[in-house]
Amino acid sequence: MSSPIRPDHLEEGASASVRRLLPTARQGPIDPFVFFDHFHAGAGAGFPDHPHRGFEAITLLLAGELRHTDNLGNDATLRAGEVQAFSAGRGMVHAEMVGAEQAAEGLQLWINLPRALKGIEPGYQRPARPRRVVAAGFELLLITHPEGPIRLHTPALVALLELAPGETFTPRAPEHWRGFAYVLRGRLRCHAGEAGAGEGLRLEGGNPLLSEEGAFALIALGQPHGEPILMRGPYVD
Known part of the structure; x- marks a missing residue:
């Protein structure tokens, strides 16, 4: 049997800590999955405006609240137990920030888009429960x-x-x-x-x-x- 996949421990965004399972120096993407983080962010911390393209992402919140905003005009609050997603396609800018009163914990997974769909219009799927x-x-x-x-x-x-x-x-x-x-x-x-x-x-x-x-x-x-x-x-x- 092979060894387990062990994450890297990193600081990302604005005072957020992550355990990154994919990709690391030891483990690359597992087609079609290209990125996976388990993140913790204190009150007021998170991931300010940053760009993406070429993939889809799912965010699952385990604790706290996380506000999503983007350049498509979406503004929604993700709460514990909910999931949201976006298709970055040819490009978008978004932020995911924690509220001022409590910390947040969650998971984010990126799924590659096939080359034929890299240039699609970006889109957002609002918070929902699994x-x-x-x-x-x-x-x-x-x-x-x-x-x-x-x-x-x-x-x-x-x-x-x-x-x-x-x-x-x-x-x-x-x-x-x-x-x-x-x-x-x-x-x-x-x-x-x-x-x-x-x-x-x-x-x-x-x-x-x-x-x-x-x-x-x-x-x-x-x-x-x-x-x-x-x-x-x-x-x-």
């Missing part, structure tokens, strides 16, 4: 379409998984899909190895996830584009 699915041994909060609220240009399964101790969960995804899991609590195991809180695992469609002690994790599986990925700071060309 769809909750409860079954024997696990609970899912589904984020992406068709069962979740967020629609992407790339077929993908993005969800929060709560796995009970001693249980197994097999994502319903085609075998050729690729991605990762990021563990928020507990320990998670799959064919690629085992990871604890703050670590990641590479995933392949159809492979089961196991946990002896229980786990809470984000899982992301998507259809690879099979195209070169050129990342230049906030741009994915």
Whole structure:
């Protein structure tokens, strides 16, 4: 079994700290996913105006509130338990800032756009709650379409998984899909190895996830584009 994916610890934006799982010197993009941060930002901190292009992004808030503004005229507040998304396409400028009264914690995932769609008009999907699915041994909060609220240009399964101790969960995804899991609590195991809180695992469609002690994790599986990925700071060309 391979080693878990371990994040870099960085300071970003205005007094925000992040654990960056993708990309690092040890782990590059996992097509179609090009970037993943677990961020913490104190009251009044966050990510002031900055540009993006060439990808789509999902932000999931775990605690606090985060205000999104952009040059498309959108202004919305993301609250704990909600998700939002944008398609940067040919280019946009946005900010995500924490309110003055409480800190915020969240996850942000970037999904590459195929080359044929790099020049599309940018767009924004307002805050919504994931769809909750409860079954024997696990609970899912589904984020992406068709069962979740967020629609992407790339077929993908993005969800929060709560796995009970001693249980197994097999994502319903085609075998050729690729991605990762990021563990928020507990320990998670799959064919690629085992990871604890703050670590990641590479995933392949159809492979089961196991946990002896229980786990809470984000899982992301998507259809690879099979195209070169050129990342230049906030741009994915």
